[in-house]
Amino acid sequence: MNLITILPKKIKKYRLISRKTVMSNSTATLPLPTIRRFPLYLQILEQLKQEGVYTVSATEIAKTLGLKAIQVRKDLATTGVTGKPKVGFSVPNLINALKEALGWSNTSEAFLVGAGALGSALLGFAGFQKRGLKILAAFDTNPHLEGKEIHGKRIFPLTKLENLVQRMGVQIGIITTPPEVAQEVANLLVTSGVQAIWNFSAAPLKLPKEIVLQQEDLSSGLAVLSMKLSEALKKNA
Amino acid sequence: MNLITILPKKIKKYRLISRKTVMSNSTATLPLPTIRRFPLYLQILEQLKQEGVYTVSATEIAKTLGLKAIQVRKDLATTGVTGKPKVGFSVPNLINALKEALGWSNTSEAFLVGAGALGSALLGFAGFQKRGLKILAAFDTNPHLEGKEIHGKRIFPLTKLENLVQRMGVQIGIITTPPEVAQEVANLLVTSGVQAIWNFSAAPLKLPKEIVLQQEDLSSGLAVLSMKLSEALKKNA
DNA sequence: TAGATTGTTAATCGATTAACAATC
DNA sequence: TAGATTGTTAATCGATTAACAATC
Secondary structure (H helix, E strand, C coil), rough: CHHHHHHHHHHHHHHHHHHHHCCCCCCCCCHHHHHHHHHHHHHHHHHHHHHHCEECCCHHHHHHCCCCHHHHHHHHHCCCCCCCCEEEEEEHHHHHHHHHHHHCCEEEEEECCCCCCCHHHHHCHHHHHHHCCCEEEEEECCCCCCCCCCCCCEEHHHHHHHHHHHHHHHCEECCCCCCCHHHHHHHHHHHCCEEEEEEECCCCCCCCCCCEECCCCHHHHHHHHHHHHHHHHHHHC | HHHHHHHHHHHHHHHHHCHHHHCCCCCCCCCCCHHHHHHHHHHHHHHHHHHCCCCEEEHHHHHHCCEEEEEHHHHHHHCCCCEEEEEEEEEHHHHHHHHHHHHCCCCEEEEEEECCCCHHHHHHCHHHCCCEEECCCCCCCCCCCCCCCCCEEEEEHHHHHHHHHHHHHCCCCECCCHHHHHHHHHHHHHHHHHCCEEECCCCCCCCCCEEEEEEHHHHHHHHHHHHHHHHHHHHHH
């Protein structure tokens, strides 16, 4: 069958379908701010569940987090979970849906490069495991660290990285090195076969476009804090 | 003079002033995304300065950071620094203006509460000093840490916090405790006289509205990473 | 039933991007 | 001069907020 002849029909068909229907298909990506709020909702929901509360309204969640109720409702709507008027949403249902949406229902494995202060902190962060991320081991060029363990995670020399990524099929690389070597480390991670990089160094990375990059930046938070603070001080002066 | 009689006049006057003029007065706050990008610009500019480059175009900065040139131009415009067509901007001028805007030209002092893995990492992070933040000391309830030093910063028992904040006039409190005690610590910081709180615990804090709060959230970064990754994997499947 | 809360559609707001004349 | 780059105004895009009927 000829694509050119079939195309106009298809387009016409799509036009007839309501916008809502199109949106609900799986290719639609959620708004980034919504995704960032998901962990907040999850945390509250899990606490509620632990307290034996099995139903919660968007209004309540909003109040706890200091958000607007309408925003919470909109966010929760993207999960496909529906609530009951006057009652609210099922806590376990929401938890499952949020985890599913985030891909936190099944664990991804990661290697961490750069076992300095920040790297060690991340190795010791218990929350990751709960959120579907398992850091298997760390890598560092410092020969004194070789073979040691930090928070129960083994430290390997960087020379072993490529081989281990390939053999274990690790998908995520976490960079906590000084910025000067971050690009180099990123290149190594990419050629080793990692599919996503979580970069905690301040260095802006150039990566092949098929590699997922999440840039973490402590300074940007500090910038916002400083700005707010200097405004507040100006006001009170 | 009576406020009610004077008010209508004032309003009328404001209406006559163009939007642009109103924006340029000092009360206008910069867009949050712009503020978050400022540290990126600063970093690049400082590197250029070190390399002896004293002039740079928005186009160049954009290329280095993977941003759109127009966005960089818009951001830089908010600093008030003007560039020369075909030439670009003065690197030192931009550095000064950005630091000034962020309040990074003069140092603020901070105490950190919670000398665990993450707290220690922050104590050892050299970048803060360069960005106008000096962490003076840390506090922890763990008696084993009392009197010790981490990265050259003294650890005090939490009981000394209030007194020291007051005596030293410390403005910023950094919370790196487990979420369960975060609210309690925040309350203590506030009653001690701190004016801003940088919260690295996942707990949502309730604070008096005059206190500046900057919420840092590792999970939200992980959420975005997970989402991007699971989409990428879906696509390649 | 009455009223709180949902889900949906429309309005508003704010940031990004486009377009383009000015200019070094 | 010619052309890259600026600064500005307008258009677009995307997220938040408002409004409100449906409903448990």
